[in-house]
Amino acid sequence: MKIQNVGVVGCGLMGHGIVQVAAQGGCNVVALETQQEALDKGIARVEKSLAKLASKNVEKGKMTADQAAAWQTEVRGRITPSLDKGDLANCDLVVEAIVENLDVKKSLFSELGGICKPETIFASNTSSFPVGEMADASGRKDRFIGLHFFNPVQLMRLVEVVRTDDTNEDVFAAARAFGEACGKTPVSCKDTPGFVVNRLLVPYMVQAIQMLDRDDASKEDIDAAMQLGCGHPMGPLTLTDYVGLDTTLSILEGWVERYPNEPAFSIPASLVSKVKEGKLGRKTGEGYYKWEGDKKS
Template sequence: MEGFFIFKTFSSQQFLFSFKVEMTTLISRRFCHQPSGIKNVAVFGGGLMGSGIAQVAAQSGFNVTLVDQQKKVLEDAQKRIRQSLEKVAKKQDKVEQSEFVDSIISRIDTEQFDANKSSTFAVRPETDLIIEAIVENMDAKHKLFSVLDASASEKTIFATNTSSLPVVEIFKHVKRQSLVGGLHYFNPVPMMKLLEVVKAESTSEETFEKLCNFGTEMNKTVVKCKDTPGFIVNRLLVPYLAEAVRMLERGDAEMKDIDTAMKLGAGYPMGPFELLDYVGLDTCVAVLQGWSESYPDNPSFRVPDTMKKLATEGKLGRKRKVEKDFIVTQSNVMELRYHLDGFNPLVNYVQHSI
């Protein structure tokens, strides 16, 4: 009934906006399978992924604290969130853009904290969930969660947005083993509907269900997965990209033919080499190396020699805007280059997920 009382004090435009926001929140919270009970969320990491998570959480009615090491990163994150919301507001009918943007921004607080410089951080006692979206470095994650485990409420759930590191390893030093899990979002978070919810060996069923319901309340399409390398999307995607390079190395087919075959034969919007060009060879090499160290007997995790060589030479693909884009060489003689025009949804889907 909240929306109807708003009508008495707000203008018609303000009422329409407020009613839409309230009803969206009520519907997402009350008609999911079971409410998560989560109201207050802290996001650590103010980069593209972290700020995107913060924005969508605030849009879904959650109170958010966005934390990063650097003040400049937080300022950029606030600007990015505001710009994103302003784009959304333009699509609203008869709604004051400033009302829409300001109401979401008001749900997001920011704090500065560097676990490398301080061993204490005052986690707000009302925090129900902490989502980590910092650099993909195990030591950095261990250091952060060591601090948070000592100061967060015993009921606070810890989640990581890692795309390639084992969830069980990230949380191996925390005491709250039943209150951990993975929330793997895809970039840009405001646009991408998918959310992989990952259950570690120690994750309790209650915690896992809360994380799944939280994802639903954020209007994401939730898929459930065990704590396996790469979860679902990257576990299938990264070995596929590596095998395409191995096909080229063996001389089974030429690069353009491999790309054409996968686009026209499998219905993929991009071929594997086009996709590698956007994702970046360094990213793929890092993921594969991590997996191959943990699972040395799995041949699909082996890093192709060509991929490793080019990454070492700094030939990473279009992501670095180098003179040449994705290049694959055979005997250091033939060099091929791709020029891609226009937007491709598959690129958006994976370029920040692995």
């Protein structure tokens, strides 16, 4: 089972990156959006990123200027922008990267189940929802997987490949091979909350926030401790500001509701109050730190 024709639904922050790495990996890609403006924005991001990569390759002497231009044209030529779900009918794989709302995702997969050929594999890039619930809605439980890419997709080397109890072995193997074709290292995981990365990372961020809320240490010292003591590129409170306090809270709320007996899933008081005040992290200029663009002020 070889994945050659891919559909990506949603061309936002994650979707445009998935479109790009799939096309770089040699797949033909339909990039689907609901609005022309969002589609144009996503494709423009892909083109900008391809241009940057091409000029880096020239700088490093890996390609001549002509080769780089031809490579860019070839990769871009594999991408078909679309607003019509019917264009996904013959895809071998459709990857969903739309808004993190389970009902919206379920209704999309239920609709796609009636549009795509029976062999089409469906994948969700969800960060926090059970893959199995979307698989049920799609009407093809055995051909459904989680493909969890990381932000920014073009740079991050991991993809988590998530299987449910019903996922067919060949489908799973094909999805892993697709991840490799995209230039990523796939890791396999069962359909568990947060898969591997977020299951470890989000409770770690919660512990850091609770440490700050208890006044055990300052935010600067907590962050410096993890950077200098563990070699992390940034500390947990800076990381929370990067991820977004609203995103972090919404993941935790979903988990606490679904898994009330899991002690690792709890919601720190300051996270709730900051989100209420609109302090969502770097994107709003304040979270646990104050920000001016990419820099702490």
